Amino acid sequence: MREVVASSAVGVGFGFALSRIGFSQWDEVHRMFLFKDLRLTLAFGAAVVLLAAAWPLLRRLSRVPPAWPARPVHPGTLAGGLVFGAGWALSGACPSIALVQLGEGQLAAVYTLAGIFMGNVLYAKVHERWFRWSPGSCMDD
Amino acid sequence: MTPWAWWASGVALALVPLVNWVVLGRMLAVSGRYTALVDRFRSPPQGPEMSQAELIAAVRAATAAEFGEAAVATEAPVVQPSSAPAPRTSLSSIVFLASLALGGALSAALAGTAPSGLSLRSEAFPRIFGEAHWVTPVVLVVGGVLVGFGTRMASGCTSGHGLCGVSRAQPGSLLATCAFFAGGVALSFLLEAL
Numbered sequence: 001m002r003e004v005v006a007s008s009a010v011g012v013g014f015g016f017a018l019s020r021i022g023f024s025q026w027d028e029v030h031r032m033f034l035f036k037d038l039r040l041t042l043a044f045g046a047a048v049v050l051l052a053a054a055w056p057l058l059r060r061l062s063r064v065p066p067a068w069p070a071r072p073v074h075p076g077t078l079a080g081g082l083v084f085g086a087g088w089a090l091s092g093a094c095p096s097i098a099l100v101q102l103g104e105g106q107l108a109a110v111y112t113l114a115g116i117f118m119g120n121v122l123y124a125k126v127h128e129r130w131f132r133w134s135p136g137s138c139m140d141d
Numbered sequence: 142m143t144p145w146a147w148w149a150s151g152v153a154l155a156l157v158p159l160v161n162w163v164v165l166g167r168m169l170a171v172s173g174r175y176t177a178l179v180d181r182f183r184s185p186p187q188g189p190e191m192s193q194a195e196l197i198a199a200v201r202a203a204t205a206a207e208f209g210e211a212a213v214a215t216e217a218p219v220v221q222p223s224s225a226p227a228p229r230t231s232l233s234s235i236v237f238l239a240s241l242a243l244g245g246a247l248s249a250a251l252a253g254t255a256p257s258g259l260s261l262r263s264e265a266f267p268r269i270f271g272e273a274h275w276v277t278p279v280v281l282v283v284g285g286v287l288v289g290f291g292t293r294m295a296s297g298c299t300s301g302h303g304l305c306g307v308s309r310a311q312p313g314s315l316l317a318t319c320a321f322f323a324g325g326v327a328l329s330f331l332l333e334a335l
Binding site for chain 1: 142144145146147148150151152153154155156157158159160161162163164165166167168169171172174175176179180183230232233234236237238239240241242243244245246247248249254255256257258259260261262263264265266277278280281282283284285286287288289290291292293294295296297298299300301302303304305306307308309310311312313314316317318319320321322323324325326327328329330332333
């Protein structure tokens with residue numbers, strides 16, 4: 001129950017923030033990728049810098065060390081990243097954004113959402129059939 | 142609706158993973174929520190899940206049945222549970238994904254933004270892809286498939302790799318995030334050139 005309530009609180013906050021930042025606007029994302037508007041890129045960079053400063057602090061403060069999953073490079077990292085980037089530029093959505101768009105009333109995001117689930121299932125099948133590497137524990141977090 | 146300034150956006154994007162870490166004890170990773178749901182749907186769990194205490198009791202009973210009570214007379218040392226977070230439930234993943242939509246709805250409602258129906262709120266999209274009615278579904282489904290396929294293949298997306306992994310200098314996340322942007326930049330310039 002606690003997990004569900006906490007997930008819900010984080011989700012609503014994240015969805016609201018992504019909407020107000022403008023990450024859910026196809027045109028904003030398009031301008032980011034064309035380097036025509038650096039606002040989203042700067043926001044992302046600022047967040048990474050703030051997080052890099054905050055993690056060690058939080059780690060020292062917390063009694064139980066929370067999960068700190070390693071994210072190693074594997075054979076799917078580069079190719080998968082490029083494929084996702086292309087999909088992001090086409091649909092204007094990363095996995096959380098499709099849902100934010102839907103909530104905002106940009107109902108065409110149902111197509112993106114359906115596509116994300118199809119792509120996820122498709123990769124699972126492709127991986128089982130042809131690939132022999134382990135994607136690591138990253139799937140879990 | 143005027144979007145937040147870059148610095149305020151940066152603070153917000155940093156706060157979400159931090160709060161997530163404090164209240165859930167794990168890294169924020171949205172594509173992982175999709176994967177958790179997909180895997181649950183593809184292979185439903187067999188039988189009821191056991192707690193550690195139930196498992197120990199069951200093993201104990203089976204040992205006694207096979208080798209007699211003497212075999213379990215001495216108490217086994219109690220194993221301390223690890224501090225790893227409990228496995229995510231499907232319910233919490235569904236609730237998390239639905240809450241993202243709720244957050245978007247809240248933002249739109251407070252700003253008084255009208256729904257855009259079965260299209261995206263965009264000027265560039267129809268300019269690039271044309272106005273034929275089949276264009277939006279086709280482009281978005283194809284884009285969505287690439288997003289789902291690519292994030293699962295790379296084991297993460299903009300939140301897990303981009304925010305949480307890069308800020309912890311994880312090698313896989315640094316490479317993946319460079320690839321996200323390289324793929325996005327390449328395709329966007331291609332769209333403009335066509």
